[in-house]
């Protein structure tokens with residue numbers, strides 16, 4: 001099937017099997033490999049992308065379900081030259097080690113702060129509870145998201 005959607009501001013189309021997930025379409029068809037795939041059944045959050053403003057697990061969405069949508073992956077959060085405020089804050093707070101969970105953390109946090117720029121630490125913890133990290137623990141991640149709020153409060 002042919003599917004067309006907006007990916008990081010570009011209009012794209014792709015030929016996909018009807019059963020192909022959006023995660024596999026992004027990685028294997030469109031070669032946007034920033035989106036990671038861990039559990040493949042909606043538990044780890046590594047595959048989180050933003051679809052029409054909402055954080056969505058791309059392993060649970062079929063590519064054909066993205067027809068006409070605005071999809072933003074971790075590649076779309078920053079330009080080639082500069083880190084996004086969230087990325088810079090993750091770097092500052094050492095909020096990653098292996099980095100496998102990080103694309104999902106960033107997209108989840110971006111969707112949260114875009115809607116709720118005044119989210120407190122309890123809210124940040126609640127939202128990030130759907131994203132698993134096996135390296136860092138969560139204190140530095142929560143601190144990084146909390147500090148990045150000011151970039152969303154303008």
Ligand code: FES
Pocket residue numbers: 036037038039040041042043044045046047048057058059060
């Ligand atoms: S790979 Fe999608 S939630 Fe784990």
Ligand code: FES
Pocket residue numbers: 095096097098099100101102132133134135136
């Ligand atoms: S930094 Fe390694 S899983 Fe989170």
